[in-house]
Amino acid sequence: MAPQKTRVTKPDGRQLWFYAWDRPLPQVEADSRAHKLESEGLELRWHPLLEEWVIVAPERQGRTFLPPARFCPLCPTRDAKHPTEVPARDYEIAVFENRFPSLRRDAPAPAKAKAPYASTRALGAAEVTLYTSQHNATLAELPREHIACLVDVWADRYRELAARKEIAYVLVFENRGKEIGVTLTHPHGQIYAFPFVPPQAKRELDAAARYQRERGTCLHCDIVSAETRDGARVVAQNEGFAAFVPYYARFPYEVHIVSKRHRPSLLELTRAERANLALVLKTLLQKYDRLWKRPLPYIMVMHQRPTDGRRYPGCHFHIEFTPPHRSPDKLKYLAGCETGADTYIIDAKAEETARRLRAVAPRT
């Protein structure tokens, strides 16, 4: 069922979208939080050694850092004296433009850089996706119907952002846990819309295009069929999707969720496939959270077709989860070899961590 949707412009000019399925759209309260949105110094600087853009966002220095639950800016505004980012008494799912954006619609023109340097505007979008109004919920515990609604919201945001001509790539992601540096605990994810295809996405797309050209098949289709045929690294699967610790995992509990059919983005998924994606997401997250009996920190990143209008043969929708832990009390650090050489060392075998995740029974 398609959601109802309404857009609100906040007093500082930022936009917020409410999505509603079961309940009427929320009554919007007057938003008294008229922040002045700063963008002093926001720019993209070119890294000539690595040939990639670096986002310089000085205003993010002052961003909200682990506030107590009663001052959570992502909860609904339950008391007019404590207005939050969400000017309503409740909501099902909401999305709003980040108060401390790394990329924005109205990014300023930067000071011109002298050769051999270059700078440009940090055009794009930085949005926050509120998964639920319940401050202490986790994605794993939300009903699968609610997760399916979230999939619809991700697809809707992808579609809307893709239509903006300055946007080349939409990155849907989630950082979870203080180990990842998360500054707000309310269940939420983020969406960055870039004016360029980010380096890692570009490398993956180039590799997939090369594979397709050389072998005539899709790399990801071949991987998902090899993984499900082998089975040793599969964590969960259904008709639409497989979740597995890939043979080439760079993190011990890394899991990729890959569409079994060749779909470049969320937009090409059928209704049944979206429901299957929600289900496999819920299963994986339950396994993650029950593995060591506490919410497992992770980074979740969706890989979809760039939105710059070019052709990307071999582009195949998938989600990559990279939890930073290698054991309940030890993190896998990105040190000299990873940060300085981009070569990852992993001390766990994918077959073994997959076995452990498979053994965790999800709550049904």
Place this chain on the structure above:
Amino acid sequence: MAPQKTRVTKPDGRQLWFYAWDRPLPQVEADSRAHKLESEGLELRWHPLLEEWVIVAPERQGRTFLPPARFCPLCPTRDAKHPTEVPARDYEIAVFENRFPSLRRDAPAPAKAKAPYASTRALGAAEVTLYTSQHNATLAELPREHIACLVDVWADRYRELAARKEIAYVLVFENRGKEIGVTLTHPHGQIYAFPFVPPQAKRELDAAARYQRERGTCLHCDIVSAETRDGARVVAQNEGFAAFVPYYARFPYEVHIVSKRHRPSLLELTRAERANLALVLKTLLQKYDRLWKRPLPYIMVMHQRPTDGRRYPGCHFHIEFTPPHRSPDKLKYLAGCETGADTYIIDAKAEETARRLRAVAPRT
């Protein structure tokens, strides 16, 4: 002055080198630590999405983790009942093959991977460089003459490893601080010798070669001259080297130390240049440690010419320091945007952090 050098083979087959300048080479004690060196499961797995190798090293799971100082395996063996990795009562600088290697001379042949996957032997070297026998010393506090000796040791190891035909790249690096995941606090660095040119080095080398081809000059020579001419981001410099927070920094306190003359590796540095490198290193490290009045964690990575015998136009020796902190009590985390897109967001301006580092007076 060239050091005296002696090589010891440990009972488990690993090699250790003592380097001596002022004192005679140490008397070697009988080494009773006859570990069985395991290499079960050690292999390189090909990451087909990113087209890079991942090092799988399961034996590293059991590596020594933050032992108390009296059990430090990097101290000299002062008491025969507590033998350490170093079978001598003292040493000036020593290097030995890691007990938990990610890459090794005698790496086993891995199980053959089924398509679309691939695996190969983790051939190469993983060495530990002991900067000093003093457990509580820091590199910044060591006399600059001692740091110059360390530069000679790095050069000697680079030369020896470069001569091995299976080795394509020698990575000299240091991880410092528990925030980086360092498991031993004794002052030490590491050297990895890879059977391939690691992805990040390759990207830097490709970019430098492209720049050289298109403009006829060396990218790094142009950068070091632009930075010293501008001066706003320079932290320290002398005749041979400049240390600066680069315009394109990805970490707030990132500093690059770049040779002012075009030198591809440590081996081409003159004696005077090596002394100047030691001096600028000492100055930078003192500034780092005095900035917030405590040893600043960092990752240090040297970028040198690959050792695979190919030509690398535009290859220029430099050292990249990336401290993970963005303020005394806050880390810059590598989250979704960095890990999942390889796009870095920095909330500090390079000009501002350079100004702060410049303002810290080094102890003379």
